[in-house]
Amino acid sequence: MSTMKTALVLNGPNLNLLGMREPQVYGTKTLADVEQICAQACAAHGLVLDFRQSNHEGVLVDWIHEAGRMQAAGTLAGVVLNAGAYTHTSVALHDAIKGTGVPAVELHISNVHVREAFRHHSYIAPAARAVLCGFGVQGYALAIAGLLDW
Numbered sequence: 001m002s003t004m005k006t007a008l009v010l011n012g013p014n015l016n017l018l019g020m021r022e023p024q025v026y027g028t029k030t031l032a033d034v035e036q037i038c039a040q041a042c043a044a045h046g047l048v049l050d051f052r053q054s055n056h057e058g059v060l061v062d063w064i065h066e067a068g069r070m071q072a073a074g075t076l077a078g079v080v081l082n083a084g085a086y087t088h089t090s091v092a093l094h095d096a097i098k099g100t101g102v103p104a105v106e107l108h109i110s111n112v113h114v115r116e117a118f119r120h121h122s123y124i125a126p127a128a129r130a131v132l133c134g135f136g137v138q139g140y141a142l143a144i145a146g147l148l149d150w
């Protein structure tokens, strides 16, 4: 019997505010709603969901290291990472993805390329296997579906 693999969905700073935070940009769905969307996508694709959020960069680094151990154990389908603002600042997250070799999707709810110039650069993208942005919270389901072929 083959073990079901895990989709590790990591959310960074301020994503706990989803629903009330700039709804014209991010919509009115809450992070709990996003977790539901992810749970449905994982159930449909035979994956186990591990869904987390932290406002702390080092915690996100630790979780990517944990993903590396899951990968070594053969239990990781992939990481879906919405690093929030750390996308645009964090060499540490870049290094964590590179250092562990985990397959990761960089995900954004909004289309960061039509927004402020400081959101156009990503430290995550060169370390990620795929990048997805602008599909709203449904992007999480698309990203999870994308893990299947990895």
Ligand SMILES: O=C1C[C@@](O)(C(=O)O)C[C@@H](O)[C@@H]1O
Binding pocket: 013, 014, 015, 082, 083, 084, 085, 086, 087, 107, 108, 109, 110, 111, 112, 119
């Ligand atoms: O916190 C966020 C959310 C975001 O990652 C998104 O999902 O669209 C885009 C980032 O620029 C921003 O800092």
